[in-house]
Amino acid sequence: MARPPNPKPVTMKDVARAAGVSVMTVSRAFKADTSVNSETRARIHAVAEEMGYVFDVMAANLRAQKSDFVAVTIPTLSNANFADTVDALSRGLAGEGLQVLLGYDNYDVDEEERLIEQLLRRRPEAIVVTGGTHTPRTRRLLGNAGIPVVEIWDLPADPIGHVVGFSNAGCIEDMVDHLVAKGYRRIAFIGGDPEQDTRGADRKRGFLRAMRRHGLDAGRAAGVGRSPASMQSGARALTRIMAEHPDTQAVVCVADQSAFGALTECMRRGIRVPEDLAIAGFGAFEVAAICVPTLTTIDPLPGRIGARTAELLLALRAGTAPDGPQTISITPALRLAQSTGDG
Amino acid sequence: MARPPNPKPVTMKDVARAAGVSVMTVSRAFKADTSVNSETRARIHAVAEEMGYVFDVMAANLRAQKSDFVAVTIPTLSNANFADTVDALSRGLAGEGLQVLLGYDNYDVDEEERLIEQLLRRRPEAIVVTGGTHTPRTRRLLGNAGIPVVEIWDLPADPIGHVVGFSNAGCIEDMVDHLVAKGYRRIAFIGGDPEQDTRGADRKRGFLRAMRRHGLDAGRAAGVGRSPASMQSGARALTRIMAEHPDTQAVVCVADQSAFGALTECMRRGIRVPEDLAIAGFGAFEVAAICVPTLTTIDPLPGRIGARTAELLLALRAGTAPDGPQTISITPALRLAQSTGDG
DNA sequence: TTGAAAGCGCTAACAC
DNA sequence: GTGTTAGCGCTTTCAA
Numbered sequence: 001m002a003r004p005p006n007p008k009p010v011t012m013k014d015v016a017r018a019a020g021v022s023v024m025t026v027s028r029a030f031k032a033d034t035s036v037n038s039e040t041r042a043r044i045h046a047v048a049e050e051m052g053y054v055f056d057v058m059a060a061n062l063r064a065q066k067s068d069f070v071a072v073t074i075p076t077l078s079n080a081n082f083a084d085t086v087d088a089l090s091r092g093l094a095g096e097g098l099q100v101l102l103g104y105d106n107y108d109v110d111e112e113e114r115l116i117e118q119l120l121r122r123r124p125e126a127i128v129v130t131g132g133t134h135t136p137r138t139r140r141l142l143g144n145a146g147i148p149v150v151e152i153w154d155l156p157a158d159p160i161g162h163v164v165g166f167s168n169a170g171c172i173e174d175m176v177d178h179l180v181a182k183g184y185r186r187i188a189f190i191g192g193d194p195e196q197d198t199r200g201a202d203r204k205r206g207f208l209r210a211m212r213r214h215g216l217d218a219g220r221a222a223g224v225g226r227s228p229a230s231m232q233s234g235a236r237a238l239t240r241i242m243a244e245h246p247d248t249q250a251v252v253c254v255a256d257q258s259a260f261g262a263l264t265e266c267m268r269r270g271i272r273v274p275e276d277l278a279i280a281g282f283g284a285f286e287v288a289a290i291c292v293p294t295l296t297t298i299d300p301l302p303g304r305i306g307a308r309t310a311e312l313l314l315a316l317r318a319g320t321a322p323d324g325p326q327t328i329s330i331t332p333a334l335r336l337a338q339s340t341g342d343g
Numbered sequence: 344m345a346r347p348p349n350p351k352p353v354t355m356k357d358v359a360r361a362a363g364v365s366v367m368t369v370s371r372a373f374k375a376d377t378s379v380n381s382e383t384r385a386r387i388h389a390v391a392e393e394m395g396y397v398f399d400v401m402a403a404n405l406r407a408q409k410s411d412f413v414a415v416t417i418p419t420l421s422n423a424n425f426a427d428t429v430d431a432l433s434r435g436l437a438g439e440g441l442q443v444l445l446g447y448d449n450y451d452v453d454e455e456e457r458l459i460e461q462l463l464r465r466r467p468e469a470i471v472v473t474g475g476t477h478t479p480r481t482r483r484l485l486g487n488a489g490i491p492v493v494e495i496w497d498l499p500a501d502p503i504g505h506v507v508g509f510s511n512a513g514c515i516e517d518m519v520d521h522l523v524a525k526g527y528r529r530i531a532f533i534g535g536d537p538e539q540d541t542r543g544a545d546r547k548r549g550f551l552r553a554m555r556r557h558g559l560d561a562g563r564a565a566g567v568g569r570s571p572a573s574m575q576s577g578a579r580a581l582t583r584i585m586a587e588h589p590d591t592q593a594v595v596c597v598a599d600q601s602a603f604g605a606l607t608e609c610m611r612r613g614i615r616v617p618e619d620l621a622i623a624g625f626g627a628f629e630v631a632a633i634c635v636p637t638l639t640t641i642d643p644l645p646g647r648i649g650a651r652t653a654e655l656l657l658a659l660r661a662g663t664a665p666d667g668p669q670t671i672s673i674t675p676a677l678r679l680a681q682s683t684g685d686g
Numbered sequence: 687t688t689g690a691a692a693g694c695g696c697t698a699a700c701a702c
Numbered sequence: 703g704t705g706t707t708a709g710c711g712c713t714t715t716c717a718a
Contacts, residue, residue, distance in 0.1 A: 022689050036688085054488070056466060084421070102445055232632070264634060267635040367705060383704090
């Protein structure tokens with residue numbers, strides 16, 4: 001029985017009339033912990049289901065001056081790590097009836113500004129942004145929003161509000177330290193467009209800092225074009241590096257995608273990994289654990305970032321969080337594997 | 344100057360008072376094509392920016408009885424193809440001021456039901472669901488929603504409304520036909536949990552149908568556990584298949600992830616691809632085009648699915664779409680590569 | 687346990 | 703070009 005589409009959706013008023021009660025009683029019947037005669041409640045639910053009534057969250061929220069959702073921005077949908085963070089965050093918030101409103105900015109701070117303005121128009125109860133670099137206007141918008149702001153996946157020098165993240169520079173430094181400890185000296189870097197992907201740029205900064213600290217040549221670097229880093233661009237970058245610096249012993253990559261691309265290029269060129277060249281990535285993506293040889297990488301624990309962010313937001317809502325802006329530091333895990341001779 | 348968070352956000356009324364005009368004039372000043380004295384408009388914008396006013400979309404939409412968003416459900420965030428579809432869809436809708444409200448159901452029809460109910464409560468102007476198999480209640484909810492419903496990534500036998508998709512069974516049949524034409528006879532299938540991932544199950548059905556049509560043994564199959572198919576499970580499935588059917592000549596996989604996992608397992612076991620074993624995947628993910636050897640796969644053209652869906656929705660809104668439910672069939676592209684000896 | 691009135695922030699419709 | 707009135711669908715508040 002395909003009834004024609006309803007031009008005017010059924011409202012509470014319609015349900016109330018049909019059930020012979022006031023709208024207020026219907027309203028109460030749809031809240032879990034309100035006092036309504038249980039028979040009345042059952043009748044209302046039956047009538048509502050029969051009429052195809054769908055509760056209007058927008059109207060309810062307008063009146064109650066809340067929105068039941070948390071805005072979240074990530075650079076891109078096509079990244080399993082951000083997906084894991086969002087997933088963990090969603091799960092953590094779902095228990096309190098909060099929904100995630102997700103937006104992505106394609107690694108562009110101007111798009112981020114537009115996106116955040118859009119999201120704020122929907123009056124979220126909190127906003128979670130990925131990364132710690134923003135336009136001045138974005139900072140102003142967030143600062144004046146009057147809601148909790150959490151910057152994740154980074155440890156900004158000058159945070160807007162709360163922070164749940166890690167040092168992108170620091171973990172690449174750890175990676176370089178590991179390689180130097182293993183005896184590698186001529187180490188190159190693939191990736192990091194400083195004008196655009198701020199986390200990628202931080203990672204490159206970490207590389208440079210570590211190389212200088214060890215007194216090594218930090219001049220071996222190849223960009224990989226616009227983020228997100230692709231496997232193809234990783235392969236091209238490896239080609240360039242081996243052309244310019246054929247004696248390179250190890251390559252640290254901004255992401256596992258570039259690292260895997262570089263690895264495939266080595267396979268095509270007959271460069272043995274790790275015997276001729278060591279390769280390290282970032283992100284602990286699925287491919288790193290299974291490719292041949294397996295890739296040494298850094299696991300930023302994206303699920304933990306999401307879970308801790310959810311905890312923080314719930315604590316803020318409940319008023320149980322400590323006063324003032326919180327900074328929750330996550331320690332990424334070094335995952336040693338075959339591509340650096342650690343397998 | 345960190346001013347304390349605003350407990351009461353600035354409203355149009357506040358801006359109106361501060362600018363010395365009525366709320367209606369402020370309202371008009373924020374719409375592009377309404378007549379307001381240009382000086383007045385400029386003053387209002389200045390005052391609003393100064394006060395940190397943020398337009399309340401929810402309130403506007405409640406009054407205007409629209410929502411400015413399209414609900415979209417996908418199985419998972421962690422899949423670059425669904426991300427591409429959503430991305431193309433978002434872009435197509437953005438011009439008309441429509442925003443995507445995204446939800447994911449982890450390949451579970453019951454979660455899908457809960458998700459869709461949630462999304463409908465926000466009164467979307469249309470709903471796009473990935474896949475053509477749903478619970479009876481989901482079908483009822485969608486059928487009675489009174490908004491356009493589009494099922495994508497599938498060609499359901501009994502569609503709820505509109506359709507933009509392709510035959511998951513059909514394209515695997517094409518792949519089998521190709522392998523048979525190349526002389527392969529003992530072909531196995533990896534993946535497809537029929538109880539859960541309906542598209543995966545359709546692909547398996549396509550495999551079985553094609554094998555029977557060619558009069559070949561369709562008994563070589565290994566599941567890969569819950570969707571999404573992982574690289575690890577692909578590797579395990581290959582191990583099982585080679586144990587049970589050591590003479591297998593080719594493996595068709597439900598997804599590139601399983602195919603790549605199988606490929607790595609071959610590398611570890613010294614099985615040469617394609618000389619000893621041919622491997623084919625599905626999805627045309629990034630890894631397929633760059634791994635060694637490159638993987639033969641099927642490109643379902645996810646961007647096109649999103650773009651065509653956006654076009655359809657805009658045409659429906661504009662009233663320029665043909666009457667009745669539309670079915671837009673996308674033809675996936677076979678991408679031949681080295682793993683089947685086509686490179 | 688239930689109901690009536692008021693109003694959340696905005697805009698359609700109608701004045702002027 | 704601008705203002706006034708009414709009201710979107712729901713919940714807060716107060717009363718019964």
